[in-house]
Amino acid sequence: MQNQNEDTEWNDVLRSKGILPPKPKEAEISEDQIVKMLDATIQDRTEGSRRNLEGLSLDELDELEDEEEERILQAMKSKRLQEMKQDMAKKRYGQVLEISAQDYVQEVNKAGEGVWVILHLYKQGIPLCSLLNQHIAQLAMKFPATKFIKSVSTVCIPNYPDKNVPTIFVYYEGEMKKQFIGPIALRGMKLTLEELEFILGTTGAIPTTIKKDPRKKVKDQMMSTLGVQSKGDDSSDDSD
8 A cells, every 4th residue: 555645746646636634744943953953063073073182192292283283384375375366466467558449349348357447548749648658657567457558549549539639548347437538637748647646546546545636736836936835835945
């Protein structure tokens, strides 16, 4: 005779028709019971380890200690190597890459996860473009985790207006985050390296420590031209 408690398709049909009684419910285990079971297992293992150690000599205990220290050192070494690999992966640039229109998608839109890209569109013969290329070359070495690229404006974007150069586009993970178009946006020929670092730092593209705009205000520039020191300027020489 077939066991009516067996988990078979035929018995399921009979149960659905009311011929067989429903299957008895399995006993449920509460969260408290699970915790007690885990605690008991941990305690058994701990006591077992203690019993194993009790019969060891000093030399054997020293050997186990050395093995444990070696295991910990290997784990620390492995972790440190992984951190170094990650750090090296972030610092894989360090110079300015020249691109063409064909390179744009690969170098900008597909730059990768967590990658900032700073693109300078320039034109030969424009002094401000030359100045920016010099500044960008230095920033690329200082911030090797950021990808600095440049391209002749009309090579990268056909018919790009000369009035818009120099232009700097800032991207993160392939998406445009900020743009600086034209000489006014980039402060003209008096733009210093520190000012450019500050400007790009405000976008998040480089981890600069320059948090205050180093550019002198118009009033300070006028006073400096007249040879008058503005208040709060600590650059004066206190010697007689």
